[in-house]
Amino acid sequence: MDPYKRLQLARKNGRPSGRYYIEHLITDFIELHGDRRFGDDPAVMAGIGFLCGRPVTVIAHEKGGDIRDKAHRNFGSANPEGYRKALRQMKLAEKFGRPVLCFVDTAGAFAGMGAEERGQGEAIAENLMEMMTLKVPVLSVFVGEGGSGGALALAVADEVWMLENAVYSVISPEGCASILWKDAAKVKEACSCLKITAEDLLEMGVIERIVPETSPEAICETLRAQLDMAFTELSSMTSEERCEKRYRRFRRLGVFGE
């Protein structure tokens, strides 16, 4: 399928965002709020619950349902508080030895004045550092849009999976088009150039798995079984082995000559 179609599907109104997967995969979910620094960011949901009987910490971007909910959740674009809330929950997961499961669905970290004043860059940077050495298994699933640093801040993981029609990009295709051709309308071309589809990213070794998209229910079915297996496997390693493997996973990414 053409990458631009994929982008449209990933952004489609009504496509399940993070909350849907929490509701359908996690039992006894308890949402936990706030970053203990400034506030609670509804663009990121976090909490604890059971996945196939295993206690897990779940962190998810949520774009929102109806228009009011969307506005409330800032369309899934998190402020620094969202990333700091996520990190707080990851640290709790580490303390209690439960794996971390992230659902990524964001156009990107919010580019607002408040976000800058409160250290958007610093918040993302800290997540990248801390996630790299988090002692428990971390797995991220891209369920819709994966926009730049705002997505990566929930995706420094042992494994990264993408739904078939999810996208993951360093810059929004609109942003790329306006820089490259001074024309934001050339999104189609930008989509092809940037290589944002799950197939492209699997080929580049940036992700481990593509989850086929059928119905949302069937996706959850697949995810449940595969996540259970993956966490069992990841849990069989020592934390040192896992951290070393995670470091190597990112260490090898990059293409250059010498």
Place this chain on the structure above:
Amino acid sequence: MLKKTSFKKNRNQLEGYSQTLAENSPSVPDALFTKCPECGRVTPSAELTENLLVCPKCGYHLRMPARKRLLQICDEGSFQEWDTGVYSKDPLSFPGYAVKLKSSRLKSRENSAVVTGLGQLGGMNCALFAMEGQFMMGSMGSVVGEKITRVFERALEQKLPVIGFTVSGGARMQEGILSLMQMAKTSGAVKRHSDKGLLYTAVLTHPTTGGVTASFAMEADITLAEPGALIGFAGPRVIEQTMRQKLPKGFQSAEFLMEKGFLDGVVPRVELKDQLIRILCLHKGGNPHGSV
């Protein structure tokens, strides 16, 4: 502490490796006078160089080339460059990238947007990196990510502190997702270095934005910036578009960031070397657990 000769004498020796690049670049002699972009004062270029590219009238900090920066900051003759031969490829065959790389090489006379190596400050060994604004606006692609990662890995092996100067427009769009991955890669290397109790000091210069701010620029133990430097995640234009309003003057300036609690200090360029040496001394040369 600063000698006039400290970055003049060794230039040729250090730039020797890129001789072919220098030969191929247009032979425009350095202008005799430079106009300050801030106050408009015209200063003899020699005087400006002596003043570390700081306008003598208004104190505006003009951009300092990476190599010049390292030579100025290191003890005379102590800087040894690492990984000179790492160069960018065009993994996505991205429109216009190959041409852009070539012109950047000519313009900056560098192979990449970062210069890294080993040097001494006040006699103390230190791993260093300085980003090059003339090379595609210091954007981070695979090469910048790899070279920065190696700086921290080597510093970890050799138990050295790291001092880094950032200037960057962010992740390099032309390498797509691979550029984004460099944020995680460099952050991992910084973390490992940090976990061994080693010191990392970052100096953020104008401008430091995007994926570099959201990774190794903001991960230092001590974070300094030059006066007036623009530092942020999103650029001012993007924020103005999102907010649909003009940003107040000084928003995202180094001084503003310090006020908001995200910088340890704003240090004028002329005081920087002394300040960095003092920081190293206070950390026993950056390796608190070893001997000085």
